[in-house]
Amino acid sequence: MTDAAHAAQKVERSDALDHVARAGLVAYGVVHLLIAFIAGRLALGDRSGSADSTGALKELAAQPFGSVLVWAVAVGLLMLVLWRVVELVGGDGALDRVKSAGRAVVYAVLSYSAIRVALSGGGGGGGGNTEETMTARLLALPVGRWIVAAVGVGILVFAVVLVWRGISRKHAKELATEGRTGSAGRAYVALGAVGHVAKGVAFGVVGGLVVHAGLTHDADSSGGLDQALLEVLQQPFGPVLLLAVAVGIGCFAAFCFARARHLSR
Incomplete structure (x- = not known):
């Protein structure tokens, strides 16, 4: 085992990473809750808003203190990326490493979207x-x-x-x-x-x-x-x-x- 893998396994077993993962999962849940809300509104005839992750984050940004909330979600999603990267480095099996890598990419894309929305103040990110x-x-x-x-x-x-x-x-x-x-x-x-x-x-x-x-x-x-x-x-x-x-x-x-x-x- 490499020194990096050994260090990653120590971090993976730490309480600090537990807190990181928990915060990230809350952020992930918030994104899905907003998507569900927009999709439900769409089903009831209201077509305002986009029922995807970016649309959900824009919906959040439009609320009071929205930019702060979107930044919090972005940070939470980055914590999920960190969690999966630690798993990737410290993982034992090839399949587990592939799963961790795939999840890290998904969370990174979502976090990037959140950061873009936060920087734009909830406005459009281009046509x-x-x-x-x-x-x-x-x-x-x-x-x-x-x-x-x-x-x-x-x-x-x-x-x-x-x-x-x-x-x-x-x-x-x-x-x-x-x-x-x-x-x-x-x-x-x-x-x-x-x-x-x-x-x-x-x-x-x-x-x-x-x-x-x-x-x-x-x-x-x-x-x-x-x-x-x-x-x-x-x-x-x-x-x-x-x-x-x-x-x-x-x-x-x-x-x-x-x-x-x-x-x-």
């Missing part, structure tokens, strides 16, 4: 749909359509994993023992199950849109979470389905808060 712009750039490459389709498949795999974690209740391992016993513990696990499935469904639609964009060479048909939820809204019984997804994502937020309280690393 155009970011996902469509990125897709268009990839499609311009010689094998771009296949790259885009592969990214879409990757998102679909991620969605399936989320649904599987919810159905199999693997997420229960992320709660300390005292958080898994009794009626409260069962409620926490149930919230996580519903939340993981709902989030998986939402990202499944995102992945499908990206795959379709690659196969049809049409960047306009791609999109992020906001576009995916609008796609759900356009289906038969769309408002009801979208409201169910919004409630599910809210459950995921509640699970994040429960996990912050009963953290098992």
Whole structure:
């Protein structure tokens, strides 16, 4: 074992990292709670706001002391990045390292979005749909359509994993023992199950849109979470389905808060 890995394992077992992880999970939960709120509002007919992480952060920035709150979320998400980096360096298995690296990237992207929103005072970060712009750039490459389709498949795999974690209740391992016993513990696990499935469904639609964009060479048909939820809204019984997804994502937020309280690393 290298000195860096040994030092990382010492940090990983420290109480200080527990506090870092708990603060980060609260920030992560806040982002999902805001997405759930905007998605629910969208289901009820209010199309103001974007039901993705950036839109959620802009919604937060528009509140009293919003900039301070967004900065707090950004710092919390950076703490999640730190937590996963420590796991990455100190991890024993290759699979665990890959998982930690992937999660660190996700949290870093969210933190970057929060910092941009905070610096802009909650205003727009430029025109155009970011996902469509990125897709268009990839499609311009010689094998771009296949790259885009592969990214879409990757998102679909991620969605399936989320649904599987919810159905199999693997997420229960992320709660300390005292958080898994009794009626409260069962409620926490149930919230996580519903939340993981709902989030998986939402990202499944995102992945499908990206795959379709690659196969049809049409960047306009791609999109992020906001576009995916609008796609759900356009289906038969769309408002009801979208409201169910919004409630599910809210459950995921509640699970994040429960996990912050009963953290098992």
